[in-house]
Amino acid sequence: xxxxxxxxxxxxxxxxxxxxxxxxxxxxxxxxxxxxxxxxxxxxxxxxxxxxxxxxxxxxxxxxxxxxxxxxxxxxxxxxxxxxxxxxxxxxxxxxxxxxxxxxxxxxxxxxxxxxxxxxxxxxxxxxxxxxxxxxxxxxxxxxxxxxxxxxxxxxxxxxxxxxxxxxxxxxxxxxxxxxxxxxxxxxxxxxxxxxxxxxxxxxxxxxxxxxxxxxxxxxxxxxxxxxxxxxxxxxxxxxxxxxxxxxxxxxxxxxxxxxxxxxxxxxxxxxxxxxxxxxxxxx
Numbered sequence: 001x002x003x004x005x006x007x008x009x010x011x012x013x014x015x016x017x018x019x020x021x022x023x024x025x026x027x028x029x030x031x032x033x034x035x036x037x038x039x040x041x042x043x044x045x046x047x048x049x050x051x052x053x054x055x056x057x058x059x060x061x062x063x064x065x066x067x068x069x070x071x072x073x074x075x076x077x078x079x080x081x082x083x084x085x086x087x088x089x090x091x092x093x094x095x096x097x098x099x100x101x102x103x104x105x106x107x108x109x110x111x112x113x114x115x116x117x118x119x120x121x122x123x124x125x126x127x128x129x130x131x132x133x134x135x136x137x138x139x140x141x142x143x144x145x146x147x148x149x150x151x152x153x154x155x156x157x158x159x160x161x162x163x164x165x166x167x168x169x170x171x172x173x174x175x176x177x178x179x180x181x182x183x184x185x186x187x188x189x190x191x192x193x194x195x196x197x198x199x200x201x202x203x204x205x206x207x208x209x210x211x212x213x214x215x216x217x218x219x220x221x222x223x224x225x226x227x228x229x230x231x232x233x234x235x236x237x238x239x240x241x242x243x244x245x246x247x248x249x250x251x252x253x254x255x256x257x258x259x260x261x262x263x264x265x266x267x268x269x270x271x272x273x274x275x276x277x278x279x280x281x282x283x284x
Contacts, residue, residue, distance in 0.1 A: 002131065006131075017045065020045060023063035023177035033076070097121045098124045099120065100120050106242070107236070107256070120148065139283070149163075172194030197218070200268065203217050209246050210245075227260055228258070237250070253267060268283070268284055269282070270282055
């Protein structure tokens, strides 16, 4: 893989990387489509990273569809697939980890201890191995994307982190490899995340800016769904991921909700229309 990168860099071509854990869906396809427009060669990685799963999480049952995934990536026009074995990424004497202070401890980091240490470490390794000019991540995992961008900046990596929009089902459910865990009743219930964000967006459109009020709107909708158990529903600064009192600058509404035994996340990105405007732009 390093040889592919060295040759491309020698030819002044822009190398793109789409990191995945497989179980590909149209959200991944959208990342590939964006990267394909901007980069050549385009490399996709498939690696179910054991270091980002906690002891009671779903590493063993995480969907693995390698043959289908590689065929899909071929059809999408990916130039190369990097699919290392765990021992290649984490050899027997592996003992070095990357940890982004602050961002790693909030929200997803609080709910999933050790998760972001595993994420930042494996992304660092992928960026070092593939040496892409640009790496593409989805905004559904907003905190992950922000953490990776911070790591790339802090460690002077020669890779731009590109964050792409969420892709949704027609009923609003954000695409996720974990959606396959949902039974039909749970699948219907899972739309409550999107509906909660829509309710809060409507409040924002009427001029409401109080974060506690908006969090109450989110929770009221989520708690109306019998199969939903809320992990968190928070409004945070888009850079620091610290809680906000008032919505006025770039921020996220972030949700983590159990539907049955399946934990789903979703978000609404909010930003001012311009630097001198009170109007807000919403990105679902």
